[in-house]
Amino acid sequence: MIKVAICGASGYTGAELLRILHLHPEVEITAVTSEKSIGQKVSDVFPHLSNFNDLKYEPLNKLSLLPKADLFFMALPHAASQEAVSFFYNHGKKVIDLSADYRLSNPITYEQWYKTPHRYLEILKNAVYGLPEIYREKIKKANLIANPGCYPTSVIIAVYPAIKEGLIEPDTIIIDSKSGTTGAGRKSTLDFSYCEVNEGFKAYGIGIHRHTPEIEQELSLIAKKDLTVNFTPHLLPIDRGILSTIYTKLTKKVDTADIIEVYREKFLREPFVRVLEEGFFPNTKNVRGSNFCHIGLKVVKRTNSLIIVSAIDNLVKGASGQAIQNMNIMMGFEETTSLKSLAIFP
Amino acid sequence: MIKVAICGASGYTGAELLRILHLHPEVEITAVTSEKSIGQKVSDVFPHLSNFNDLKYEPLNKLSLLPKADLFFMALPHAASQEAVSFFYNHGKKVIDLSADYRLSNPITYEQWYKTPHRYLEILKNAVYGLPEIYREKIKKANLIANPGCYPTSVIIAVYPAIKEGLIEPDTIIIDSKSGTTGAGRKSTLDFSYCEVNEGFKAYGIGIHRHTPEIEQELSLIAKKDLTVNFTPHLLPIDRGILSTIYTKLTKKVDTADIIEVYREKFLREPFVRVLEEGFFPNTKNVRGSNFCHIGLKVVKRTNSLIIVSAIDNLVKGASGQAIQNMNIMMGFEETTSLKSLAIFP
């Protein structure tokens, strides 16, 4: 049994950590923080977490939290996370940071896109990008995990084998992603009110979304050369789910079946990646509430393209589920512990 | 051509007045007010109203508005409307008030439910409750229309013939209403954010909703005796539409067909009421975007009950459409002018 604290637990990713950890046999949740819900019971703020009726939100008082937990999940806003992460890390705790603060290894890139300097460069160097499908061995030994962004998770897993095996030109990638509205967090703004989002669909942040450098960093590492991508996110009128449609140029003439074989080989032992059969493509609904990533592949010979489609639940594999997967790996638990639930369909 | 101003035109009912009046051949919109959007173009606040790219929001400055219009639509919050209505009314303007401020003829009842006194009792006496199906003759001569609430519109039209013709016990009525989320207005609160409303359903304001006394007032007038009702509103995860399911006790043994005949007779000349054939029941989707009210009827002999189901679009027949219908009647225009659009289905 390890003791776990969640900092910033009144948002959707915090609630999702609680929902999933509730079934974890090795974890005791000892503290949850929220500035706006101080003193409230978790079960009052989130009636669906009715079993957490003894746990109350407390302020993020680092000194008083320190002795309470062995591992800290940080679900704070970007920038706000930097300092809190550094504190727990420096005091020898394991930290899994769901914010973007420790994802970009280049602090200049970070400052450019997040408009604030990075003030913990030494710690930044020790952060491991928490994508188990690529970095599992590093995660095992890490004390600080930068949990990947939701869009990047859906993209990097999906193009990893194609770039790695030299099947595509890494520098011509166009990523058209669509996310459910929980991706925006638990917000009371007009833009995310029901009547503005429902029955509509739109692109946003075209050319300027902050997940762009994160995707570029990881794809560049796989390709072993610097590259740029076109990344356009869209807002779907659904609660959960990201579908990314990725357009790439093939380096040689191959069939869809060849590509599928490469992908299946690469992901053979991955517990949460499913490469679909030829002619089948992912639907966000088939992964909803689960930690799975579904991938569909199609070679279009007319245009010499490989089109890759991936689906994840942005709150699970795209955030809290992957964070718990990282925790399991770090702590030496069975990697799928408390993550075996299949998707809720319909 | 009359000149029309809309006070409080940055909410959904204001936008709906603009959408419908856009097609009205006798109306020129000369002013729109909004405190929070001062100086902005209507077409920037509401991109769907792209033709209103010359009209800008101004503050509600009564003196400067006075000369600009012959008729004022007031789409202000409850209580805020009282004084503004009185000003334009006292200066000889026609006023159609979409708030609740002039709907309850008894100021004590108003104060009890709205927690604020009514300060314009003389004007209150002259307000006409703007339900054309019952008060058309009074509306023709009125200078101040209290435009009915959305829930009351869906209920009063639906039970009017049954009470009027003595078919039901007026004092045993149970009203279970369900409304789309636009009924809450254009709001940036967590409760009405997309992820909280979508894929959910709940009751609210049980036993305490402010439309209760409005329904009781009008049903009492029809029944010619004081009565109370059980009224429970619910929040539907749709944009528009109210469906009310109304449970009543029959006073005598009749068939569904008999009831339908009475209703059809009563509404024979009503341009916006449709009494459905036996075995057919309303769907909010069949009236969406239109000024129609659909009514379905069913006698349940096992329990000696008449169950009445009605559907309207809460923003049209339940608010802005009915307001324009009232304007047409007041001004001597053809009653259906600019209101002939059929529902958007699907």
Place this chain on the structure above:
Amino acid sequence: MIKVAICGASGYTGAELLRILHLHPEVEITAVTSEKSIGQKVSDVFPHLSNFNDLKYEPLNKLSLLPKADLFFMALPHAASQEAVSFFYNHGKKVIDLSADYRLSNPITYEQWYKTPHRYLEILKNAVYGLPEIYREKIKKANLIANPGCYPTSVIIAVYPAIKEGLIEPDTIIIDSKSGTTGAGRKSTLDFSYCEVNEGFKAYGIGIHRHTPEIEQELSLIAKKDLTVNFTPHLLPIDRGILSTIYTKLTKKVDTADIIEVYREKFLREPFVRVLEEGFFPNTKNVRGSNFCHIGLKVVKRTNSLIIVSAIDNLVKGASGQAIQNMNIMMGFEETTSLKSLAIFP
């Protein structure tokens, strides 16, 4: 470990049995049947059940199924279930029937509402109505469980304490229920196509829905007198969830707090019933994907009424989850095994 077969496993309740049983440590699924999907893998028909990629649908051949399982879940259409249930039951198997065929103890009532005679009267006598909150002791010893209907589950739990403790007149109950679209099953009919259901809302089966006699049977047993109810179902544009709003007449003057106390006392040891605090009411979204039933209560003094609101997930507590709860009780497993998942919110 027990061996379990699911007859009729290509519908939503069948898939839900698989989803939940996937996490059950004491259960091995040995067979699934479906006439229309014979030979197909479960994971092809339902991509979200990707772990069931070895299990194939077979025809419902009773003789070949018999040796394969100790316990049979029957998720067949009404009427079709009668004979298959009798076969497995007569051969000494435990049977949990999710159809309506063994729910009504009076075969005349069954024939009246289901338009087909009951041909297994001896077996019918031995069927136990599988609502653990009332019949737990009988379920422990049962070999045949008639798993309750989704609407009846939401209603009977919700009014049970009020009738049992004499708080309400049992004969004046009006039940206004709203169900998500999965309640209609996995259907390819125009009425349940996306564009006809989405953004709409309607009542259906008014006065004639087949869950009416089931509700009346159980409430009559609680009240120890024959009674009738008004029951009106509605179709919600959501996937899962039933909310029932129930109108009752109080027998004496009480406060909401008094009623809540009675309910909490009654359900104190129930693992899946939550009686909400005063002023809080259920939302289907707070129970989605879980086996919980949430209940909210409100005394309306103006009309001397008790209004009860309950929410369940129609596919879980209203069908497959409750069936597994019944299995756990019958087999002596911990009652909550594989049912501890909290709701998916949002």
Place this chain on the structure above:
Amino acid sequence: MIKVAICGASGYTGAELLRILHLHPEVEITAVTSEKSIGQKVSDVFPHLSNFNDLKYEPLNKLSLLPKADLFFMALPHAASQEAVSFFYNHGKKVIDLSADYRLSNPITYEQWYKTPHRYLEILKNAVYGLPEIYREKIKKANLIANPGCYPTSVIIAVYPAIKEGLIEPDTIIIDSKSGTTGAGRKSTLDFSYCEVNEGFKAYGIGIHRHTPEIEQELSLIAKKDLTVNFTPHLLPIDRGILSTIYTKLTKKVDTADIIEVYREKFLREPFVRVLEEGFFPNTKNVRGSNFCHIGLKVVKRTNSLIIVSAIDNLVKGASGQAIQNMNIMMGFEETTSLKSLAIFP
């Protein structure tokens, strides 16, 4: 007044023609056909068209239809339309064909994608592709209009100025389109049932969708060279609306503002095209129920790309509204007649 018949009027595009033509002062609808609804009233099949309670569906008997109308809207399935169109055309009637049968000028391409030969090559030569923004002058003189597909309408208008003015490489275009579910027609198939579509999102027809050659034909004509495109459609869980996100390579260094200026100049006199201001992007919800096309533009300098986003209502500008716009142009009516309704928002 012209007399108009609609062949195939029990689908969504047929219903939409009726909804819009209902307000057209120059049109009398004299016949509607539907094989599956013969003898039924329009208002029974579509309760939202409650004013059409005298009009009944008849079979598509060409000889008996011939004298009834001056202009025929053909809303039949692809392939089925070929012969019926030829009949009315050969008998001197004006025909607007909403199917794909007369859109592809090359019959070999038609056969390749639609798997059936074109048997009316002489008539095919006289068909005019009914996109008023490009072919208005030809439409004026046409007797047969091939009304554009929904996806192609959203794409061709959106890239027309960019190709025409040489701003982009025409041969590198990637089109990621997302459509509401009405795009699939009024269907009773499992794939389009509510619970399968709702809260989900998926790509379909990747690399093989039949609108691909239509888009390529028109873009090639604009570019004056043969080109291919990558076109991927997706299914949105909304009723109406298409959003196309289009990725293109710039031919020279320009700013977003420069591009917007070119577009505004090009569409200056177009009644239904709105080029949004810099920083604004379309939302399907802002055009729902209207004949408008909204276009947003963004130059991404990092990748030297122009990203174009367009939104239309697939049933209006993408089908029936554009058909009526074409009728207005052909018949010499004011082009916007009965098409002035603004979008229904929310």
